[in-house]
Amino acid sequence: MVSDLFPVTMAGARTSRRGIVLVGPIDLTLEGQGACVVIGPNGSGKTSFLRMLHGAARLTGGSITWGCPTPEARRRQAFVFQRPVMLRRTVEQNLTYPLIVHGVSRREAQSRARQWAGKVGLASMLDRQASILSGGEQQKLALARALITRPKLLFLDEPCASLDGRATREIEEILQSTKAEGTRLIMSTHDMGQARRMADQVLFLLRGKLHDQGKAPGFFDRPGTPQARAFLRGDIVE
Numbered sequence: 001m002v003s004d005l006f007p008v009t010m011a012g013a014r015t016s017r018r019g020i021v022l023v024g025p026i027d028l029t030l031e032g033q034g035a036c037v038v039i040g041p042n043g044s045g046k047t048s049f050l051r052m053l054h055g056a057a058r059l060t061g062g063s064i065t066w067g068c069p070t071p072e073a074r075r076r077q078a079f080v081f082q083r084p085v086m087l088r089r090t091v092e093q094n095l096t097y098p099l100i101v102h103g104v105s106r107r108e109a110q111s112r113a114r115q116w117a118g119k120v121g122l123a124s125m126l127d128r129q130a131s132i133l134s135g136g137e138q139q140k141l142a143l144a145r146a147l148i149t150r151p152k153l154l155f156l157d158e159p160c161a162s163l164d165g166r167a168t169r170e171i172e173e174i175l176q177s178t179k180a181e182g183t184r185l186i187m188s189t190h191d192m193g194q195a196r197r198m199a200d201q202v203l204f205l206l207r208g209k210l211h212d213q214g215k216a217p218g219f220f221d222r223p224g225t226p227q228a229r230a231f232l233r234g235d236i237v238e
């Protein structure tokens, strides 16, 4: 039996760089369902929070405890960055690569690559160089490349930054069906429309601390702190 990743518990968790705390200490337990959306002003620590939880930023204090051993938890997570890094290869090769690295046969990898390219609307672009795709197409490829490994948890850092309305909607549709299939999403966004559309749970970061949190949609109507209220109104919060 495969044990569950969740709940994950952060106890005094923090990450620092050259002695400066980027985010933390954070005390928080996350359960395994739905989309958790991380919001907050620029520099409040959203990216650092995601990276710390994923293990991409070193924990410099406190602990993070998964429902299963940490190496197993990390194997079952994927991370989509704000500016996806593409292999200088075709769309198909970008999709087959993570599978082949995990020991999947080339034939099986190609079949799954075609299936995933179809799911994200890139079926006609399999032979195209990934580097010449548009921003929206690259972000869809990055999503498919993350999802093709069937992660239980997907981190997304501003997945729709600099995308237009249509590309944003397409990405959100993929994320909604990913969520419906049981993958936990933890994502940051500056787009409060997107936060409202996507969130089951909201974390509001301010100056590297978890300042407020709540379930959606209630959080958006009744944030618990004046700072969260001001941020949601669009006021400058520092």
Ligand SMILES: Nc1ncnc2c1ncn2[C@@H]1O[C@H](COP(=O)(O)OP(=O)(O)OP(=O)(O)O)[C@@H](O)[C@H]1O
Pocket (backbone or CB within 6 Å): 017, 021, 022, 040, 041, 042, 043, 044, 045, 046, 047, 048, 049
């Ligand atoms: N590698 C690093 N070295 C030093 N400081 C860093 C590093 N990465 C982030 N920081 C600092 O940590 C703080 C939090 O940054 P982070 O990128 O996590 O915030 P954010 O909420 O994601 O910001 P944004 O909304 O602008 O993307 C900022 O003050 C940033 O300058």
